[in-house]
Amino acid sequence: MPQKAFQDYYPEYFAHCYGCGSLNEVGNQLKSFWEGDETVAYFQPKPYHTAIPGYVYGGLLASLIDCHGTGTAAAAGYRAENREMDTEPPLRYLTASLHVDYLKPTPLGPVLEVRGRVKEVKGRKVSVEEWIVVNGMVTVRGELVAVQVPESLVKELLQG
Numbered sequence: 001m002p003q004k005a006f007q008d009y010y011p012e013y014f015a016h017c018y019g020c021g022s023l024n025e026v027g028n029q030l031k032s033f034w035e036g037d038e039t040v041a042y043f044q045p046k047p048y049h050t051a052i053p054g055y056v057y058g059g060l061l062a063s064l065i066d067c068h069g070t071g072t073a074a075a076a077g078y079r080a081e082n083r084e085m086d087t088e089p090p091l092r093y094l095t096a097s098l099h100v101d102y103l104k105p106t107p108l109g110p111v112l113e114v115r116g117r118v119k120e121v122k123g124r125k126v127s128v129e130e131w132i133v134v135n136g137m138v139t140v141r142g143e144l145v146a147v148q149v150p151e152s153l154v155k156e157l158l159q160g
Helices: 058-080 151-159
Strands: 032-035 038-043 093-102 112-122 125-134 137-148
Touching (some): 032 058, 058 125
Antiparallel strands (some): 038 112, 112 125
16 A cells, blocks of 8 residues: 555545645646655656756745645654544644745756655644755755644634
């Protein structure tokens, strides 16, 4: 049985994100996994993800850092509580802060490898450092601070 992605554990009311929501048919549907102490996701940009001919649009790269980071935060939250991702209550994190550095133009064509490492889990907040690798070269670095979704928002979504 193949390993489930972090995003596959999101409840339906949290599965609509353009970047990683499994219920968003036109979205990127990013899938993140543990690989040792790091996390990894792969994404194949489409020709329309272009900035200038031959290179990936920076907004897409930022969204990959964003969604991989919140997925990593959720997985780290479960690990910190020493429980599996299919246990209740579900943990979901949203971006509180996102910083992205574009080191080199990212070529359009190859599969992008998005990697992350948890820097800190502190209460309802998780800090993640990330980078995008293309053909063995790091083209983007990012850092994300994610916060656990407040119970009031969950209640609002369930009533909605």
